[in-house]
Amino acid sequence: MTDYSKKRFxxxxxxxxxxxxxxxxxxxxxxxxxxxxxxxxxxxxRIRNNVPDxxxxxxxxxxxxxxxxxxxxxxxxxxxxxxxxxxxxxxxxSYEQVVSAVELVPDDYIIKPFSPDKLLLRLERIVAKKAxxxxxxxxxxKEEYARAIALLEKKRNSEAGRxxxxxxxxxxxxxxxxxxxxxxxxxxxxxILDSHDFPWARAGVARALHKLNRLTxxxxxxxxxxxxxxxxxxxxxxxxxxxxxxxxxxxxxxVLDEVAKKTPRNYLRKRxxxxxxxxxxxxxxxxxxMADVIAGDTMPxxxxxxxxxxxxxxxxxxxxxxxAERVLVSMRDVEVQNFNLAEQAxxxxxxxxxxxxxxxxxxxxxxxxxxxxxxxxxxxxxxxRAALSVGDNPLADTHCEKLxxxxxxxxxxxxxxxxxxxxxxxxxxxxxxxxVAMQRIHHEVEAPGASA
Amino acid sequence: xxxxLDILASxxxxxxxxxxxxxxxxxxxEAKHQIDLFEIRxxxxxxxxxxxxxxxAYQLMRHGAQLAVVPAIVSDLxxxxxxxxxxxxxxxxxxxxxxxxTFDDWPLDRDLVTDMLxxxxxxxxxxxxxxxxxxxxxxxxxxxxxxEDDGAGFSTLPxxxxxxxxxxxxxxxxxxxxxxxxxxxxxxxSALGGACFELRLP
Numbered sequence: 001m002t003d004y005s006k007k008r009f010x011x012x013x014x015x016x017x018x019x020x021x022x023x024x025x026x027x028x029x030x031x032x033x034x035x036x037x038x039x040x041x042x043x044x045x046r047i048r049n050n051v052p053d054x055x056x057x058x059x060x061x062x063x064x065x066x067x068x069x070x071x072x073x074x075x076x077x078x079x080x081x082x083x084x085x086x087x088x089x090x091x092x093x094s095y096e097q098v099v100s101a102v103e104l105v106p107d108d109y110i111i112k113p114f115s116p117d118k119l120l121l122r123l124e125r126i127v128a129k130k131a132x133x134x135x136x137x138x139x140x141x142k143e144e145y146a147r148a149i150a151l152l153e154k155k156r157n158s159e160a161g162r163x164x165x166x167x168x169x170x171x172x173x174x175x176x177x178x179x180x181x182x183x184x185x186x187x188x189x190x191x192i193l194d195s196h197d198f199p200w201a202r203a204g205v206a207r208a209l210h211k212l213n214r215l216t217x218x219x220x221x222x223x224x225x226x227x228x229x230x231x232x233x234x235x236x237x238x239x240x241x242x243x244x245x246x247x248x249x250x251x252x253x254x255v256l257d258e259v260a261k262k263t264p265r266n267y268l269r270k271r272x273x274x275x276x277x278x279x280x281x282x283x284x285x286x287x288x289x290m291a292d293v294i295a296g297d298t299m300p301x302x303x304x305x306x307x308x309x310x311x312x313x314x315x316x317x318x319x320x321x322x323x324a325e326r327v328l329v330s331m332r333d334v335e336v337q338n339f340n341l342a343e344q345a346x347x348x349x350x351x352x353x354x355x356x357x358x359x360x361x362x363x364x365x366x367x368x369x370x371x372x373x374x375x376x377x378x379x380x381x382x383x384x385r386a387a388l389s390v391g392d393n394p395l396a397d398t399h400c401e402k403l404x405x406x407x408x409x410x411x412x413x414x415x416x417x418x419x420x421x422x423x424x425x426x427x428x429x430x431x432x433x434x435x436v437a438m439q440r441i442h443h444e445v446e447a448p449g450a451s452a
Numbered sequence: 453x454x455x456x457l458d459i460l461a462s463x464x465x466x467x468x469x470x471x472x473x474x475x476x477x478x479x480x481x482e483a484k485h486q487i488d489l490f491e492i493r494x495x496x497x498x499x500x501x502x503x504x505x506x507x508x509a510y511q512l513m514r515h516g517a518q519l520a521v522v523p524a525i526v527s528d529l530x531x532x533x534x535x536x537x538x539x540x541x542x543x544x545x546x547x548x549x550x551x552x553x554t555f556d557d558w559p560l561d562r563d564l565v566t567d568m569l570x571x572x573x574x575x576x577x578x579x580x581x582x583x584x585x586x587x588x589x590x591x592x593x594x595x596x597x598x599x600e601d602d603g604a605g606f607s608t609l610p611x612x613x614x615x616x617x618x619x620x621x622x623x624x625x626x627x628x629x630x631x632x633x634x635x636x637x638x639x640x641x642s643a644l645g646g647a648c649f650e651l652r653l654p
Contacts, residue, residue, distance in 0.1 A: 125525075
């Protein structure tokens with residue numbers, strides 16, 4: 001049995017009486033070191049400073065926060081190693097519904113009231129499971145994905161792996177997805193669905209299909225994952241992302257708006273909502289949501305340059321060049337010098353739009369890099385807009401063509417069209433569209449011969 | 453949405469938190485004074501189980517319940533039921549044996565199935581002479597969970613079903629795989645000579 005006297009416990013609960021109860025139970029198991037956190041921020045602060053071995057966290061944390069949200073944030077900032085035990089504690093039966101649906105789950109959850117013996121039994125099982133997966137966790141952390149998958153495959157065929165069949169399959173599918181092997185991930189998730197229609201596995205299929213750019217199918221699968229599991233909020237985020245890729249920005253905004261109301265302090269979701277609103281032409285919503293993100297996401301390091309660029313972009317969209325310029329010039333020179341190329345590109349492009357005399361020379365200076373580098377859709381759109389506004393049509397057309405020929409053409413289409421219309425270049429845009437279509441046909445005719 | 457349901461659920465949630473405080477105070481006293489107050493804690497947990505079961509029954513009858521299916525390790529589930537019931541049965545002069553023949557995990561609603569088995573064993577405890585057996589095995593691609601006792605058996609077959617059994621039957625049927633549904637079987641075919649409660653899950 002594990003020696004719990006050497007383990008550091010952290011009890012997270014907003015109710016003092018409940019904290020005392022959990023400490024008593026932990027002490028009954030022999031625990032000496034039991035720390036308390038009374039709220040969400042306090043919990044993050046303590047975990048960041050000194051990672052506990054075992055976290056007992058209540059599902060309801062007050063102030064509109066939940067233990068599930070804490071778990072997601074800890075994973076997002078990589079503050080929770082696979083070796084740390086995270087146990088959700090709840091009197092709420094509805095948490096079972098959450099845990100059976102979502103992709104990101106704690107090591108286990110336990111329903112109050114429970115005896116020290118029952119907690120002990122549960123903890124011992126987690127310890128055994130973590131020991132079984134220990135070598136895999138190491139390879140995964142080192143991003144040695146091929147080795148991680150091979151280890152899982154060996155475990156799957158072992159006698160000791162029999163109690164963990166689903167966990168092994170789930171981990172395999174997840175690693176396949178992060179390592180970029182979407183086709184295998186799809187197969188793995190479908191294998192799990194053959195046994196039971198788990199919403200998280202259905203969402204996994206949708207994620208894989210999204211990566212494969214099979215958008216219509218991805219949309220169908222994510223709709224199935226959401227049907228009947230209204231508390232599966234991450235699936236709503238995924239649906240919105242797929243909608244955006246399909247060019248259905250109004251639907252994306254609607255989906256995110258509904259879920260964001262239920263999770264007012266999930267700032268990752270709000271960032272996504274701002275993006276959807278921007279693509280949907282609702283620049284007022286985009287900028288108020290981005291302002292809320294920057295003011296409200298108090299996690300250290302959470303607000304990035306990208307976020308402030310998004311805020312500036314939303315001001316530009318709302319034709320509020322003064323506010324946009326204010327956001328941009330508030331970034332210190334040292335900071336801007338340390339931007340990566342994508343951030344620099346957005347920065348100079350947005351500056352060139354809202355303050356031509358300041359931005360134009362810097363934008364021109366970056367031109368060679370902007371022509372030759374592969375940039376994401378959002379950045380390309382910034383560059384395209386700036387190029388149109390400073391009259392550098394060849395640069396605009398280059399990015400227009402790249403976007404229209406790329407996998408996210410549908411996502412970018414409405415923005416590009418309105419920008420070209422704004423500068424009276426509808427005809428040129430249609431011409432580029434035609435060229436891209438011709439190239440595609442040419443490519444498709446040529447492709448079978450090339451692969452033979 | 454379901455306002456009455458929300459009020460009931462939140463009241464039950466608060467009560468269970470209170471019961472947890474009570475149970476942990478008792479556990480603390482047991483450790484401090486080296487005494488055994490197991491029966492008090494058992495009574496507290498039984499009360500909490502009743503509340504949960506009542507809420508589940510209400511939800512099922514009024515709104516149609518939705519299962520929370522997770523892959524559960526069958527032997528762990530049996531062990532936990534044993535932990536909850538064994539000590540109490542020993543105090544009543546009844547032995548509980550657990551015979552789990554499967555090592556695998558199985559997709560099921562862990563908390564509902566645990567509660568059904570706890571309930572079945574509590575019922576069996578009222579009629580058993582001195583033995584109850586909980587067994588688990590896989591047969592025809594179904595997980596079979598069986599509670600048998602050595603009592604006089606059901607006086608009529610099919611037996612008159614109380615709320616607990618009616619709910620158990622519905623919840624069993626909600627477990628499904630493709631077109632195949634779970635089922636509940638009550639008989640006097642116990643290997644120990646008494647009643648047999650059998651849950652089959654696809």
